[in-house]
Amino acid sequence: MTDTNTQILLRARPVGEPTAEDFSIVDSEVPSPAEGEVLLRTKFLSLDPYMRGRMSDAPSYAAPTALGDVLPGATVAEVVESRDPSRQVGDVVLAYGGWQSFSVAPASHTRRLDPSAAPVSTALGVLGMPGFTAYAGLTQIGRPKPGETVVVAAATGPVGATVGQIAKILGCRAVGIAGGPEKVAHLTELGFDAAVDHRAPDFKEQLKAAVPEGIDVYFENVGGHVWDAVLPRLNKFARVPVCGLIAHYNDTAAPEGPDRAPALMRHVLNKSLLIRGFIQTEFVRDHEETFLAEATGWLAEGRLRYREDVTQGLENAPAAFNRMLRGQNFGKTVVEV
Amino acid sequence: MTDTNTQILLRARPVGEPTAEDFSIVDSEVPSPAEGEVLLRTKFLSLDPYMRGRMSDAPSYAAPTALGDVLPGATVAEVVESRDPSRQVGDVVLAYGGWQSFSVAPASHTRRLDPSAAPVSTALGVLGMPGFTAYAGLTQIGRPKPGETVVVAAATGPVGATVGQIAKILGCRAVGIAGGPEKVAHLTELGFDAAVDHRAPDFKEQLKAAVPEGIDVYFENVGGHVWDAVLPRLNKFARVPVCGLIAHYNDTAAPEGPDRAPALMRHVLNKSLLIRGFIQTEFVRDHEETFLAEATGWLAEGRLRYREDVTQGLENAPAAFNRMLRGQNFGKTVVEV
Structure with missing residues (x-):
């Protein structure tokens, strides 16, 4: 085999937003599979917000990537040699x-x-980890009842778009939050009952108008000023599955005061809120099979739609990753290798 | 009847800690019961932290007491006239x-x-609302498994003491947090496995040493610096029933920064925490009968013990209430009228 293996390694731990200097791109020998293994040629690489955590050595739900190692990520690949x-x-x-x-x-x-x-790229998005994150968090933690209001942010992303569409399938009012008029318009096309632009100067008022009966489930994947606007609108007994906080992944220190943690806990107490962090892996054993069957069916029926943001060329992955952290992607971010 | 009815009215909404000027003490006519009613002479008045919320008109889980109205509270009373x-x-x-x-x-x-x-005074404490709060929050939200570590603050109070003792009955390691050596010693007498003084300069280290396997359930009823010390010790999948935040009830503004709310949500995400506010009323229908039967039995067997902090004379209720908010009570606060 005369090919070389192009790899992107973690050169340094980013401080704040990753820069080109935090990565190195190297050409290595193509590895050989051992007995029981396969050699894979990557077709699509998934870029996901959780990867920012792996670049850092702060405590997280998974061990960090070691300096000098290939950055981790889900891939769709073709078998080029099988043992x-x-x-x-x-x-x-x-x-x-x-x-x-x-x-x-x-x-x-x-x-x-x-x-x-x-x-096949859907295995990285709507039928993959992001889709299952949406499904598991919504059905196992959010547990919305028909007629309830479900709000999700980053709503054109692969998790958010799936949350909103499954909420509709479950008979709920689905309200999406996204950045910019183009994304907001897309949410309406996806069937959301209302869509709100978090970059609009009157975002808080827009959100209030979009949830006339308050919020019963807020699917949290961003944090930041969106969470601040949502918190006062939560109904008594509202549920908040937390699967991500992308607004804070590049934070280098706690934001300026006042300290709003006590106020957050007061909301929890006064409204009997449920806040529950999760990673989809905890639900895989009991729910993934059902999810794959249901979601594949919804996809075929046109009830569940998806959008991809495809970047060509592995060398462009770092830039695409940063665009995603800034919310400049539009749909599931993948790199076609 | 020649008696008069001594009443304590809410004269002004307290700012920060209530003062004598926020209350007025008046003598009124003893009321007459209508058909189907009883006239009651108060023997014991319960003082509970939730009452601070009723004195304020900030949004809460219950409507505020109107200015000029008698302050609300549970009582143990004798029937002096029955219709x-x-x-x-x-x-x-x-x-x-x-x-x-x-x-x-x-x-x-x-x-x-x-x-x-x-x-009969236990109907205000260990067999009453505080005891049921402990039971419901621990068994229905905390759901500790045998061998897990349960931590509770204000642990000599009627809720905390009951949480720790029920945790022991359920086969858990019970760790109590209280203020001062006398209270800490009392926790050991009650059978807690460890007790920590939150006023000690090395409180955080003491807590860490008391929970060598981390914390699986933290029963939150205080907030403040105790919560700050607990948060980093919570295990993955820890549960945090929240029934009170007494450290913040007299707050007049958000504390100085930095803003630690994002860090709190990061803990939720990274450790898949469950945080759930509650009021015991939501569990009454399904669980109160079982609680009363079980707790009365545990009390008779000596497995569940309690301590009361009794103040003589209704006119001393405001001062006793403030002592409780400051944590200067020792056991369930009641006024013998």
């Missing part, structure tokens, strides 16, 4: 290959995709 | 008579107490 009878050359699989053009993995750690069921 | 066949003169009942020496109530709004089963 396991369960996988054939040409199979397309979901893997966790990272920011590189080739990877090896135990065949058992890959999932074969059916390109006739849905475009 | 309902279900109650006899001389019966001792649990009522919600407020800060006054006589009150009338529909007989159906009172619960007859059995003085032979337990001292």
Whole structure:
């Protein structure tokens, strides 16, 4: 094989927004699979907000990436060499290959995709981790009842868009928050009952008008000023699944005061709120199979739609990653390698 | 009847800690019961932290007391006149008579107490609202498993002491936090596995040493610097029932910065925490009967103990109330009228 393996390594731990100097792009030898393994050529690399946490060594729900290591990430890849009878050359699989053009993995750690069921890149988005995050958080923590109001931010992103559409399927009022008129218009196309622009000067008033009966479920994936606007609108017994806080991932210190933590706890007390952080992995065993069956069906029926933000070329991954952290992506961020 | 009804009215809404000027003490005519009602002579008035919220008109889980009205509160009282066949003169009942020496109530709004089963004042404490708050929050939200670590603050108070003792009954490690060596010593007498003094200069280190396996359930009833010390010690999937925030009830503005609300939400996310505000009323229908049966049994067996902080004379209620908000009470605060 004359190919080389292009890899993006973590060179330094970013302080604030990552810069080009925090990454190094190297060409390495293409690795060889051992018995039971497959060699994969990356077709699509998923970029997801959680990766910012892996670049840092602050305590988090997962260990940080070591300096000098390939950055981690889910991939859709083609099998180019197989040393396991369960996988054939040409199979397309979901893997966790990272920011590189080739990877090896135990065949058992890959999932074969059916390109006739849905475009294979959806395994990174609406039918993948982000879609399942939306499904699990909404149905297992948010538990909305028909007629209740569900609000989600970053609503054109792969998690938010799925939250809103599943809320509609469950008979709820779905309200999406996004940045800019183009994204807001897209939410209406997706069937959200109302959409609010968090960059608008009258954002708080817009949100208030969009939830005339208050908020029963707020699916939290951003934090920041959106959360500040949502908190006073939460109804008694509202539920807040928390799967991300993208507005804070580049924070280098606690924001200026006053200290609003006591006020947050007062809301919790006065409105009997439920706030629950989660990672989708805790729900995989009991709920992933149902999710895949239901979501694939909704996709085929046109009840669940998705949008992708595709960047060409692995070398452009760092820039695409930063665009996503700034909310400049429009749909699920993937890199076509 | 030649008696007069001594009443304590809310004269002004307190700013910060209530002062004598916020209350007025008046002598009124003893009221007459209508058909179906009883006239009650107060024996014990319960003082509870939630009353601070009623004195304020900030949004809360209950409507504020109107200026000029009698302050509300649970009472243990003797029936002195009955216009309902279900109650006899001389019966001792649990009522919600407020800060006054006589009150009338529909007989159906009172619960007859059995003085032979337990001292009647326990209906305001360990067998009353505080005890049920402890039981419901711990068993329905905290849901500790045997061997897990349960931490509670204000641990010599009627809620905290009950939380710790029920945690022991459920097979957990119980750690109490209280202010001062005398209270800390009392926690050990009650059977807590460890007790920590939040006034000690090395409080954070003491707490860390007391929870070698971290904290699985933190029963939150105080807030403030205790919560700050607890947060980093919470385990993944820890549960935090929130029934009170006494450290903040006299706050007049948000504390100085930095703003720690984002850091709080990061803990929620990184450790998949559950934080849930509640008031015991939401659990009454399904769980109060079981609680009363179990807790009365535990009391009789000596597995559940309690301590009361009794003030003599209704006119001393405002001062006793402030002592409680400052944590200077030692046990369930009641006024013997």
